[in-house]
Amino acid sequence: MIPYLCLLLGFGLLWLVVPLAFSDKGRRSFVLALRSLWLHKLRSFLSVLGIIIGTGAVIILMGFGEGSMQDALEDIKRQGATNIMIRSVKASDESSTARQQRIAVYGLTWADYERMQTIPTVVRMVPMRILPLKVHHLERSVKGRVVATTADYAVVNKVQLAAGRFLSDEDDRYMANVAVLGAHVADRLFPFENALGKTVRLDKYFYLVVGVLADRMATSAVGGSSQTAEDFNDDVYIPMQTCRGRFGEKVVSRQSGSWNAEQVELSQVTLTITDMESVRPAGDVVKDLLERYHGTKADWAITIPLDRLEAAEREKERFVGLLFWIGFISLFVGGIGIMNIMLATVTERTREIGIRRALGAKRRDITMQFLIEAVVQTSLGGMVGLLVGMGVVFAGPWVSEHIFDMHRPAVLNVASIFYSVGVALLVGVAFGLYPAWRASRLDPIEALRHE
Amino acid sequence: MQPAVPLVARVVDLVKNYYLEEVVVRALRGITIDFAVGDFVALMGPSGSGKSTLLNLLGCLDRPSSGQYFLGDQDVSTMDDDELSDIRSRYIGFIFQSYNLLAQYTVVENIEVPLLYQGCRLDERTRERCLSLAEMVGLGDRLDHRPMQLSGGQQQRVAIARALVNDPHVILADEPTGNLDSRTSDEIMQLLTQLNRAGKTIIMVTHENDIAAWARRIVRMRDGHVESDVRNDRSTDRPAPAAHAAGLTASANSLWGGDPYRQPLGNDRP
Numbered sequence A: 001m002i003p004y005l006c007l008l009l010g011f012g013l014l015w016l017v018v019p020l021a022f023s024d025k026g027r028r029s030f031v032l033a034l035r036s037l038w039l040h041k042l043r044s045f046l047s048v049l050g051i052i053i054g055t056g057a058v059i060i061l062m063g064f065g066e067g068s069m070q071d072a073l074e075d076i077k078r079q080g081a082t083n084i085m086i087r088s089v090k091a092s093d094e095s096s097t098a099r100q101q102r103i104a105v106y107g108l109t110w111a112d113y114e115r116m117q118t119i120p121t122v123v124r125m126v127p128m129r130i131l132p133l134k135v136h137h138l139e140r141s142v143k144g145r146v147v148a149t150t151a152d153y154a155v156v157n158k159v160q161l162a163a164g165r166f167l168s169d170e171d172d173r174y175m176a177n178v179a180v181l182g183a184h185v186a187d188r189l190f191p192f193e194n195a196l197g198k199t200v201r202l203d204k205y206f207y208l209v210v211g212v213l214a215d216r217m218a219t220s221a222v223g224g225s226s227q228t229a230e231d232f233n234d235d236v237y238i239p240m241q242t243c244r245g246r247f248g249e250k251v252v253s254r255q256s257g258s259w260n261a262e263q264v265e266l267s268q269v270t271l272t273i274t275d276m277e278s279v280r281p282a283g284d285v286v287k288d289l290l291e292r293y294h295g296t297k298a299d300w301a302i303t304i305p306l307d308r309l310e311a312a313e314r315e316k317e318r319f320v321g322l323l324f325w326i327g328f329i330s331l332f333v334g335g336i337g338i339m340n341i342m343l344a345t346v347t348e349r350t351r352e353i354g355i356r357r358a359l360g361a362k363r364r365d366i367t368m369q370f371l372i373e374a375v376v377q378t379s380l381g382g383m384v385g386l387l388v389g390m391g392v393v394f395a396g397p398w399v400s401e402h403i404f405d406m407h408r409p410a411v412l413n414v415a416s417i418f419y420s421v422g423v424a425l426l427v428g429v430a431f432g433l434y435p436a437w438r439a440s441r442l443d444p445i446e447a448l449r450h451e
Numbered sequence B: 001m002q003p004a005v006p007l008v009a010r011v012v013d014l015v016k017n018y019y020l021e022e023v024v025v026r027a028l029r030g031i032t033i034d035f036a037v038g039d040f041v042a043l044m045g046p047s048g049s050g051k052s053t054l055l056n057l058l059g060c061l062d063r064p065s066s067g068q069y070f071l072g073d074q075d076v077s078t079m080d081d082d083e084l085s086d087i088r089s090r091y092i093g094f095i096f097q098s099y100n101l102l103a104q105y106t107v108v109e110n111i112e113v114p115l116l117y118q119g120c121r122l123d124e125r126t127r128e129r130c131l132s133l134a135e136m137v138g139l140g141d142r143l144d145h146r147p148m149q150l151s152g153g154q155q156q157r158v159a160i161a162r163a164l165v166n167d168p169h170v171i172l173a174d175e176p177t178g179n180l181d182s183r184t185s186d187e188i189m190q191l192l193t194q195l196n197r198a199g200k201t202i203i204m205v206t207h208e209n210d211i212a213a214w215a216r217r218i219v220r221m222r223d224g225h226v227e228s229d230v231r232n233d234r235s236t237d238r239p240a241p242a243a244h245a246a247g248l249t250a251s252a253n254s255l256w257g258g259d260p261y262r263q264p265l266g267n268d269r270p
């Protein structure tokens, strides 16, 4: 709707501005408007303050609405709109029992995995186990993240290979000792040579490098995990079955001097669903299943990228609704300010109106002059508001990121520029019309006699 | 019946009533009077006798209650507001007691205003015309000054230049020297006399006999009637500073001769 409105406004303005711009009368009125604006700087500023705030607010709200929308869309593109991610979460009440038992058992299990397989709309399932381990080659070692998974991982996450191949179904079936390296791991372990065909050591076992991934972009943090770009590029992928054979389900790590053991069967399962419509029902089924079998143990978290899209869309709708009201209110407040000042101006300049009429000005010349004055005020106000709004849209994300530590993206919305400035102009016309009409109705002789 | 001298304006049985709440003020009670082209008329009379009312009607700022008003050969009394505005912008030049310049405009811009409302494009030629008019009234060096920066006499000179810019058929002046001291008044009257000699028709309201003495014809009014209407022969032998007058007349003639903006009003003009 807004683009059409803008178009309409644009044509209306052309119709108004073009004949004026080509007549000396119009140009004189315009220059005079600017002069009297300059003469009464403070007064003009105060009278258009409502319009400045209104247009600024419109630009800012649309900017942030658009920003979060684009952010969400990009995330969703990376994560896949038809995917559902379920991950194991170490529940907070579990940590106390873990200390007593010395071993924390939580998270998704292979039984969960098999149950999810029964959902008919699931096309692909990717199980993952994540182990923080060092990766060695000769005397070099890199702190990495070992991801045990299946061949489908490459499809679901759209991974790009720099060399070689990804894990295959055969690797999994035969529990092959093969690994695929993330870009940084490969760089650091094999800085001057081709990693393919070399071996890396994880724990005590050696794996043959069959593939190296291209640099991979991060997705934003989801479901309480804190993955970043570094994580993906530090990944080492090995076949799921190989991992189960070599490492079992327990993970023992040293943390700040004490041993810490956990038992997690699956760190994450990613499901791909047939189509977008089926994503949410499938998500509900997964939630049902997990709630039934895990009971009150909140040791899992589900992320549905599509949800974010909908949330973003809802947010944008809310912004637009808010925008409408802010536009409306500022229109009224700003308009009343303009009308007030214009009525005062007309009274103040009654004599001038009389002189102009005596020198041959028609009624519509007087109407036009004061209308132009009102429109010049409001559109300048609109432009100031636009500049303020643009300043906030460009500086706001940086400030919130660096000072308040919040991720608040914002993008300048082009339609909102036209919309807000158009509304400002419209306000000038709408609320300037009555004072201008009053001015034109003055009797020339009376006006000339006015002190 | 063709009059001997072409007329610039002619009113017939002109009546103007102001209707107040209960009373009717009869400002003009049937005035019939002719104004010949090239005449210089002084309207005199006691306060409230209807001089300004008549002048405003002649200037098309108002419409009569009854009676007719011909400007050239057009009947102006039946015209609507827009047409009257058009007449004002083309055929009439106003000079006011309180100068009435536009404070936001410079001298040149003030002179340009009537052209603006004529629908003229402001270009090199109109600018030149305004400059030479400013020069003519002796303000060639004050072009970019604002009215506030000028003396009363200088402001009235700008007003005269402004009244001339559209090459009007008649200049209407309501007490043009009312706000000025006697020396400045004389200067302004000299200027008006030069203009009249160059062919301009001037109708001027004044209270002062000294000022009226500059005119060729003196019309006295009382209670909305014309009381007396005499020719003033003294005005012709009043000596004018010869050199100045000659230059002024020459420049005025060159300005008006073959002027593209001059639009003959009927065929009664010479």
Ligand SMILES: Nc1ncnc2c1ncn2[C@@H]1O[C@H](COP(=O)(O)OP(=O)(O)OP(=O)(O)O)[C@@H](O)[C@H]1O
Binding pocket: B018, B019, B020, B025, B026, B027, B045, B046, B047, B048, B049, B050, B051, B052, B053, B054
């Ligand atoms: N707008 C008006 N409403 C009512 N009465 C008016 C109006 N204008 C003029 N009059 C009346 O008409 C009469 C003539 O007024 P006018 O202004 O023509 O007088 P004048 O001869 O110009 O006087 P002065 O020398 O004082 O300027 C006066 O009685 C005045 O009160």
Ligand SMILES: [Mg+2]
Binding pocket: B051, B052, B053
């Ligand atoms: Mg008067």
